[in-house]
Amino acid sequence: xxxxxxxxxxxxxxxVALLVALAAWAKxxxxxxxxxxxxxxxxxxxxxPGKALDGLWVTNDGRGALARSGASALVLCExxxxxxxxxxxxxxxxxxxxxDGVLKLDLxxxxxxxxRLAFDSWPPAGVA
Amino acid sequence: xxxxxxxxxxxxxxxxxxxxTIILEIALTRxxxxxxxxxxxxxxxxxxxxxxxxxxxxxxxxxxxxxxxWVWNHRAFDIPMTAIWAWVALFFLEDLTYYWFHRLSxxxxxxxxxxxxxxxxxHYNLSTALRQTWTxxxxxxxxxxxxxxxxxxxxxxxxxxxxxxxxYQFWIHTEAIKRMPRWFEAVFNTPSHHRVHHARNPRYLDSxxxxxxxxxxxxxxxxxxxxxxxxxxxxxxxxxxxxxLLRVAFHEWAGIAKDLAGSRSLREVIGYLxxxxxxxxxxxxxxxxTLKAQWDAQQAAKKTDLAA
Numbered sequence: 313x314x315x316x317x318x319x320x321x322x323x324x325x326x327x328v329a330l331l332v333a334l335a336a337w338a339k340x341x342x343x344x345x346x347x348x349x350x351x352x353x354x355x356x357x358x359x360x361p362g363k364a365l366d367g368l369w370v371t372n373d374g375r376g377a378l379a380r381s382g383a384s385a386l387v388l389c390e391x392x393x394x395x396x397x398x399x400x401x402x403x404x405x406x407x408x409x410x411x412d413g414v415l416k417l418d419l420x421x422x423x424x425x426x427x428r429l430a431f432d433s434w435p436p437a438g439v440a
Numbered sequence: 441x442x443x444x445x446x447x448x449x450x451x452x453x454x455x456x457x458x459x460x461t462i463i464l465e466i467a468l469t470r471x472x473x474x475x476x477x478x479x480x481x482x483x484x485x486x487x488x489x490x491x492x493x494x495x496x497x498x499x500x501x502x503x504x505x506x507x508x509x510w511v512w513n514h515r516a517f518d519i520p521m522t523a524i525w526a527w528v529a530l531f532f533l534e535d536l537t538y539y540w541f542h543r544l545s546x547x548x549x550x551x552x553x554x555x556x557x558x559x560x561x562x563h564y565n566l567s568t569a570l571r572q573t574w575t576x577x578x579x580x581x582x583x584x585x586x587x588x589x590x591x592x593x594x595x596x597x598x599x600x601x602x603x604x605x606x607x608y609q610f611w612i613h614t615e616a617i618k619r620m621p622r623w624f625e626a627v628f629n630t631p632s633h634h635r636v637h638h639a640r641n642p643r644y645l646d647s648x649x650x651x652x653x654x655x656x657x658x659x660x661x662x663x664x665x666x667x668x669x670x671x672x673x674x675x676x677x678x679x680x681x682x683x684x685l686l687r688v689a690f691h692e693w694a695g696i697a698k699d700l701a702g703s704r705s706l707r708e709v710i711g712y713l714x715x716x717x718x719x720x721x722x723x724x725x726x727x728x729x730t731l732k733a734q735w736d737a738q739q740a741a742k743k744t745d746l747a748a
Contacts, residue, residue: 317498320452324494326461328487331567332480334463340472341479358673360717361642363737389681393479394562396679422698423691424681 342393346374352388359397360386367414367439372413372430378405387417389400398424410434441521443594444509454523458610462566465616474616476565476712483567488685489557490570499562500577508586508595517592527601529594529678531652534585534601538651541584546646547728552717553692554579560688562675564638570612574689609634629654632666639672642735645728677718677726692717 340399347355356365356379367380376389385405388397398419415434417427421426441447469476497503519526545555554575561568576582588598612634629650639647647664650657657663666672678722699712711719718727725736 321491321494324455325489327455328484328491330574331459331466332461332484332486334466335478335483335567336480338466338478340477342477362734391679391681392482392562392683393477394675394679396681398678400551421678422694423678423687427681 328375344390344393346375347371347377347388352377352379355388355395356386359388359395360399367436369431369436372432376390376427376428376429378415385417387427387429389429396424398427406435406439408434441596441656443512443521443596445597446599450600450607454607454610457607458566458570465566465614468616476615477563478565478567479563482561482563485683485685485688486561486563486571489574489688490572492574492689493572493576495669496574497577504577504582505595505599508589508598509580511586512589512595515590515592519592519594519597521594521597526593526597526705530588530597530601533588533591534598534605535650535652536656537584538605539649539656539660541581542649542651543581543660544584545579545581547594547716548714549692549696549717549719550713551579551581553696554581556676556692556717557688559638559676560680562679564613564615564635564672564674566610566613568638568674569610571688575693593681596731608652613638625654627655633657633663634710635672635674636664636666638674640677641670642728642731643670643672644672645677645732660692668689676701677728677731 318324328412349368349370352366352368352370356363356368356377360381363381363384363386365379365381365386369379370377378388379386380402381399383402384399385402386397386399387405388395398421400417400419405415405417408418410431410433413430413432415429415431417429419426465474465476466478490648493703541678542555545551554573555574558568558571561571573579578715585598585602589595610628612629612631614631615635617631619625619627621633625632629648630653633650633654636644639645644664647662648654648657651661654663680691682688696712700709703709703712708721711721716727716729718725718730723730
């Protein structure tokens with residue numbers, strides 16, 4: 313690595329640190345409030361257009377939701393000031409580990425390996 | 441002018457401009473003068489990818505440049521770097537090449553794997569512009585520029601024009617500019633056109649591949665205007681759940697490797713590598729085409745309901 317590149321890289325690194333600090337100071341992320349059922353429905357409609365929801369459960373902390381659509385479980389979880397969604401087989405969601413109020417879902421996806429959703433109980437009575 | 445050594449690097453020269461305009465966008469947003477959003481971890485990921493792409497380019501770019509020089513040494517014509525007509529011709533030819541590079545990078549998974557990181561932010565601001573690939577050289581798309589070297593455009597000229605294109609594309613990554621004048625929107629790639637390109641709404645997928653000139657999208661049928669009734673939702677069809685740079689840079693490559701490991705035929709290998717992103721043997725995953733079809737069906741059903 314030549315000296316010129318090292319200087320340029322160090323300068324760029326310092327600029328990145330400055331800009332990240334500025335973004336943190338500015339507090340201009342999208343406003344996030346705990347999910348309501350209506351908001352969760354709207355997000356699921358965006359993520360899975362045309363899929364009817366047979367049941368919907370919003371997490372205790374409002375940072376995620378899980379819905380049943382036929383044989384699929386639709387999963388929504390907060391990421392930064394946005395959301396990511398995936399679907400897995402419903403049977404897999406029902407059988408997933410639930411301990412200390414946290415449902416741990418294996419999403420089997422390199423870009424979203426797992427989801428952790430906070431519920432009082434799982435699975436909901438009468439839907440397994 | 442030395443045909444092998446560019447006298448300046450447009451991208452390096454523009455770095456102070458990048459930094460100052462990001463500061464300006466953050467400040468204007470903070471004081472509510474423009475509409476934009478910056479999330480700290482997302483900003484860190486975008487700028488970290490930009491920083492890392494410099495290192496990746498240093499490590500891998502030499503091979504691509506060496507091949508370009510070799511091809512240019514076997515050129516069909518001698519094109520002088522000092523001729524204005526040569527720069528005008530290169531402006532159009534390089535931009536056309538960029539259009540096809542960009543289209544390929546979206547429509548075939550192997551090349552999407554190198555490009556997806558640029559689209560993985562759920563934000564659209566000037567920092568997103570710097571969320572650059574680490575694996576572009578490995579994906580080999582630089583080979584698309586080799587015909588220009590074979591025609592006789594010197595490697596230094598190609599490097600400068602590619603840099604100009606990259607710098608141009610920086611300023612269009614913003615929500616702060618609503619629309620440019622009508623004549624400008626008709627000819628050039630703009631923030632509005634490129635917002636559509638970064639959107640994950642089904643109707644906006646796989647459109648507006650332009651670098652500098654939007655005319656290529658209009659010519660080749662991939663133009664989609666931004667519609668007031670449908671605000672772009674940014675990111676990728678299946679958003680990441682992490683801001684980890686390694687996951688941002690390599691997740692699609694890892695996904696390909698996982699799929700290839702489970703392949704049962706040559707057809708599946710080819711499909712997973714060179715099919716559209718989301719391709720699967722049984723059609724159980726969504727591609728842009730299936731998402732658009734689902735959306736079209738949903739709109740048709742809504743119209744039918746309204747008519748009834």
